[in-house]
Amino acid sequence: MIKKEWNFCYESGIIEELTTTEQELVQQARQAATEAYAPYSHFRVGCALELTDGTILTGNNQENASYPCGICAERTTLHYAQATHPRTPIKRLIIVAENPNGLTSNPLPPCGLCRQSLLEAENRQASPLRIIMAGSHEYWAVDSAASLLPLQFDAKNLG
Numbered sequence: 001m002i003k004k005e006w007n008f009c010y011e012s013g014i015i016e017e018l019t020t021t022e023q024e025l026v027q028q029a030r031q032a033a034t035e036a037y038a039p040y041s042h043f044r045v046g047c048a049l050e051l052t053d054g055t056i057l058t059g060n061n062q063e064n065a066s067y068p069c070g071i072c073a074e075r076t077t078l079h080y081a082q083a084t085h086p087r088t089p090i091k092r093l094i095i096v097a098e099n100p101n102g103l104t105s106n107p108l109p110p111c112g113l114c115r116q117s118l119l120e121a122e123n124r125q126a127s128p129l130r131i132i133m134a135g136s137h138e139y140w141a142v143d144s145a146a147s148l149l150p151l152q153f154d155a156k157n158l159g
């Protein structure tokens with residue numbers, strides 16, 4: 001038996017260090033968060049994604065009185081993009097969140113379900129998808145959805 005190691009590298013900085021385009025996307029994600037339907041958790045998540053043709057789409061979490069019916073902002077936005085622009089790759093996706101006290105100070109990483117969906121999108125488009133998680137001042141970023149999922153399950157496992 002041998003022990004194997006998985007290295008995880010991510011970018012960390014302050015929002016002002018992002019490119020102008022990415023800072024604008026953070027603003028759009030923050031705006032999208034304000035429109036979230038989150039009457040139960042009061043935790044509003046917003047996403048903005050940019051396609052490779054420059055199209056920008058936004059989305060947010062949508063809750064339901066039957067809790068499992070709810071869907072995260074990341075998948076709302078991702079599926080919106082895939083339903084309306086199925087042949088245009090996604091360049092980057094920004095995630096922000098706010099609670100009743102305002103924007104979260106810590107960047108918000110996507111949940112496991114969303115990581116799996118982001119991985120599927122990345123594999124489908126066969127090009128890396130940059131993910132930026134933005135807090136009120138700090139951000140974290142990875143240049144590929146695959147980096148958020150070690151020992152990932154994907155289509156290769158079905159063969």
Ligand SMILES: [Zn+2]
Pocket residue numbers: 072073074075110111112113114115
């Ligand atoms: Zn999620």
